[in-house]
Amino acid sequence: MTLDDLDKTGAAQLSRRERQIMDALFEAGELSAQDVRAAIPDAPGYSAVRALLAKLVEKKIVDFREEGPRYIYFPVVAQEEARISALQKMLKTFFGGSTAAAVNALLGMNKEKLSSEEIDKLQQAIDSAAKAETSARQQ
Amino acid sequence: MTLDDLDKTGAAQLSRRERQIMDALFEAGELSAQDVRAAIPDAPGYSAVRALLAKLVEKKIVDFREEGPRYIYFPVVAQEEARISALQKMLKTFFGGSTAAAVNALLGMNKEKLSSEEIDKLQQAIDSAAKAETSARQQ
DNA sequence: AGCATTATGCTAATAATTTAGCACCACCAA
DNA sequence: TTGGTGGTGCTAAATTATTAGCATAATGCT
Known part of the structure; x- marks a missing residue:
C-alpha cells in the first residue's frame, strides 16, 4: 500500500x-x-x-x-475520512510529511483567530501528544 | 477579493x-x-x-x-506561498475554516510520530498564539 | 567512427471532458 | 386550463486533455 x-x-x-x-x-x-x-x-x-x-x-x-x-x-466517502485523507495528502505534498511543520504553519497563519477555548483544546492535544511521546520513549 | x-x-x-x-x-x-x-x-x-x-x-x-x-x-509560485495557499484551501474545504479543528485533527493523526523537540516547538507556537489572543482581548 | 542511450521540439490522433439543449414531469398561481 | 417555474433523464456536439511518435541533437562507450 x-x-x-x-x-x-x-x-x-x-x-x-x-x-x-x-x-x-x-x-x-x-x-x-x-x-x-x-x-x-x-x-x-x-x-x-x-x-x-x-x-x-x-x-x-x-x-x-x-x-x-x-x-x-x-x-460517498465519509466526511471524517475525507478530512484525514486530505490532511495526509497535504502533509506529503507541502510539508515533507511533517505534522509539526504543518501545525506551526497553521498557527502562524491565524494567530489572531484563536479563542481561549480553542487554545485550551490545542493545549490538551499537545499534552496528549507529549504523553504519547513520553510513553513511546519509555518503551 | x-x-x-x-x-x-x-x-x-x-x-x-x-x-x-x-x-x-x-x-x-x-x-x-x-x-x-x-x-x-x-x-x-x-x-x-x-x-x-x-x-x-x-x-x-x-x-x-x-x-x-x-x-x-x-x-513558478514560491514554495511558502503554495504551502499557505494549500493550507487555507484545505481549511475552507474540510474544516469550515477552523484552524483549531485542523490542528486537532493533525495531532490526533500522528501521536506517535512527534519527537520531544517537535513538541517543544508546538508548545512555543501555542504559547505564542495564546499571547496573541490575550493581547487581542485586552484591546 | 558507430551505436546506444538520453534528451528536447513539435505535431496530430485519440480519448475524455465539458457543455447546452430537448423532452418530459410536477407543482403552483391566475 | 394555461403558463411559468423548477426539476430530472438523456444525448450528442463542441472543446479540451491526453497520448504517442517522428525528427533531431547531445553524450558516452566501445
Missing part, C-alpha cells in the same frame, strides 16, 4: 470540474444541483452541472437522496 | 494530469521530466509527460532551468 492508497477522496483521478464539485460537496456536506452550480467557479449552465453530477454518481463517488422534487447530492 | 483569490497554486483550474504534476513538483521542489514521470500515478510515456510539462510552462505555472542536456522543472 502506498500513500496514494490513502487518498479516500480519489482526488488524484478527478477531472477539473469533478474536483471543483467534490470540493463544494465536502465543504457543504451536501448540496442540490443548483447549489453546486452556485458554489463552483465559472459555472456552466444548470444542465451541464447536472450531467457532471450524474457522472460522479455513476462513478459512485457521489450519491444523492430525493428531497421533494430535487436531488440532494453528497460525497 | 474572495478566498479563491488566495489560491496561488491555481489548483482549481488544473486538469487531472496537470494537478498530478504540480503536486509532484511541490513535493520535490523541482524535477526532471523523467522524475516527474516516475512521480505521477499511472504515468503515460515520457513524451506525453514532456508535452504536459510544456503546457504548464506555456501557462507560466511551471518554469525550467537547463542542467546539462536536461531540463529541471519547478513551480
Whole structure:
C-alpha cells in the first residue's frame, strides 16, 4: 500500500470540474444541483452541472437522496475520512510529511483567530501528544 | 477579493494530469521530466509527460532551468506561498475554516510520530498564539 | 567512427471532458 | 386550463486533455 492508497477522496483521478464539485460537496456536506452550480467557479449552465453530477454518481463517488422534487447530492466517502485523507495528502505534498511543520504553519497563519477555548483544546492535544511521546520513549 | 483569490497554486483550474504534476513538483521542489514521470500515478510515456510539462510552462505555472542536456522543472509560485495557499484551501474545504479543528485533527493523526523537540516547538507556537489572543482581548 | 542511450521540439490522433439543449414531469398561481 | 417555474433523464456536439511518435541533437562507450 502506498500513500496514494490513502487518498479516500480519489482526488488524484478527478477531472477539473469533478474536483471543483467534490470540493463544494465536502465543504457543504451536501448540496442540490443548483447549489453546486452556485458554489463552483465559472459555472456552466444548470444542465451541464447536472450531467457532471450524474457522472460522479455513476462513478459512485457521489450519491444523492430525493428531497421533494430535487436531488440532494453528497460525497460517498465519509466526511471524517475525507478530512484525514486530505490532511495526509497535504502533509506529503507541502510539508515533507511533517505534522509539526504543518501545525506551526497553521498557527502562524491565524494567530489572531484563536479563542481561549480553542487554545485550551490545542493545549490538551499537545499534552496528549507529549504523553504519547513520553510513553513511546519509555518503551 | 474572495478566498479563491488566495489560491496561488491555481489548483482549481488544473486538469487531472496537470494537478498530478504540480503536486509532484511541490513535493520535490523541482524535477526532471523523467522524475516527474516516475512521480505521477499511472504515468503515460515520457513524451506525453514532456508535452504536459510544456503546457504548464506555456501557462507560466511551471518554469525550467537547463542542467546539462536536461531540463529541471519547478513551480513558478514560491514554495511558502503554495504551502499557505494549500493550507487555507484545505481549511475552507474540510474544516469550515477552523484552524483549531485542523490542528486537532493533525495531532490526533500522528501521536506517535512527534519527537520531544517537535513538541517543544508546538508548545512555543501555542504559547505564542495564546499571547496573541490575550493581547487581542485586552484591546 | 558507430551505436546506444538520453534528451528536447513539435505535431496530430485519440480519448475524455465539458457543455447546452430537448423532452418530459410536477407543482403552483391566475 | 394555461403558463411559468423548477426539476430530472438523456444525448450528442463542441472543446479540451491526453497520448504517442517522428525528427533531431547531445553524450558516452566501445
